[in-house]
Amino acid sequence: MIEKTILIVDDTVTNLDILSDLLCEYDVIEATNGKDALEIVEEDSINLILLDIMMPEMDGYEVCEKLQSNPKTKNIPIIFITAKTDEASIVKAYDIGGADYVTKPFLPKELLSRVKKELQIQDMMDELKLLASTDPMTKLYNRRYFSKIALHTLDLAKREKKPLSLIMLDIDKFKNVNDTYGHSVGDEVIIHLANEMKSNQRKSDISARFGGEEFLILLPNTDIDGAKVVAQNLRKAVESAKIIYDGKNTLHYTISLGVSQMDLDTNQTIEDGIKLADDALYEAKESGRNRVCTQ
Numbered sequence: 001m002i003e004k005t006i007l008i009v010d011d012t013v014t015n016l017d018i019l020s021d022l023l024c025e026y027d028v029i030e031a032t033n034g035k036d037a038l039e040i041v042e043e044d045s046i047n048l049i050l051l052d053i054m055m056p057e058m059d060g061y062e063v064c065e066k067l068q069s070n071p072k073t074k075n076i077p078i079i080f081i082t083a084k085t086d087e088a089s090i091v092k093a094y095d096i097g098g099a100d101y102v103t104k105p106f107l108p109k110e111l112l113s114r115v116k117k118e119l120q121i122q123d124m125m126d127e128l129k130l131l132a133s134t135d136p137m138t139k140l141y142n143r144r145y146f147s148k149i150a151l152h153t154l155d156l157a158k159r160e161k162k163p164l165s166l167i168m169l170d171i172d173k174f175k176n177v178n179d180t181y182g183h184s185v186g187d188e189v190i191i192h193l194a195n196e197m198k199s200n201q202r203k204s205d206i207s208a209r210f211g212g213e214e215f216l217i218l219l220p221n222t223d224i225d226g227a228k229v230v231a232q233n234l235r236k237a238v239e240s241a242k243i244i245y246d247g248k249n250t251l252h253y254t255i256s257l258g259v260s261q262m263d264l265d266t267n268q269t270i271e272d273g274i275k276l277a278d279d280a281l282y283e284a285k286e287s288g289r290n291r292v293c294t295q
């Protein structure tokens with residue numbers, strides 16, 4: 001199991017020491033003020049924050065509000081730990097997005113239980129997010145999630161003036177595979193292709209199953225020539241691979257790919273870019289399959 005990292009924010013060093021000892025089974029990072037805490041969450045991957053409310057300069061509420069307004073940090077659960085016991089303070093903590101509230105002096109084991117519970121909820125949320133964003137058979141992103149992430153990627157590409165390309169691909173004569181070998185072998189071919197996509201993609205590429213035997217790759221910071229290289233490499237990897245089915249028989253398959261580059265100077269949408277890649281894919285099919293065509 002991956003170790004969880006907990007950030008503790010408190011202006012009183014003694015409190016940090018007590019909490020660190022208590023949470024010794026976790027990876028703990030300490031901060032004595034809100035500013036440092038906000039920097040740490042930007043740099044490290046934090047699973048949970050224990051946050052003091054009364055701190056000079058920036059209080060815990062303000063830290064919480066800043067974390068909540070940042071898409072990158074808004075899902076990190078925050079447990080407020082504070083000496084403030086009045087109802088208004090507690091309600092405010094929940095209102096601005098706190099996950100839990102513990103008053104000082106706290107019962108150590110109770111606090112540990114609350115920490116564990118928050119981390120469990122976080123794991124469940126991650127699991128749900130994964131289920132909602134991926135295709136169960138290939139574990140690639142699904143179409144819905146791809147559309148969402150593609151919108152952000154397009155915005156970013158426009159802002160940073162970096163090229164953005166798309167590859168659309170599908171399995172050649174996939175119907176024949178299903179008809180000849182049966183659907184379970186067809187599924188194996190799809191899974192094989194998804195794995196080839198994963199092992200051939202670069203870190204920033206985003207691969208998705210678009211439907212049936214159709215797949216998409218979004219390539220940030222890549223122009224059409226770069227995307228063509230990625231497409232050719234994948235095509236060759238698939239062409240030279242063999243699938244063993246029924247434990248003894250081998251089967252080869254090929255893919256066709258269409259490549260497009262987003263025009264960032266117009267109002268072109270991701271759907272337009274996909275359409276262009278799809279047109280290029282159509283051309284690849286028409287001109288003999290097992291090839292890469294560009295828009």
Ligand SMILES: [Mg+2]
Nearest residue numbers: 011052054055
């Ligand atoms: Mg304090």
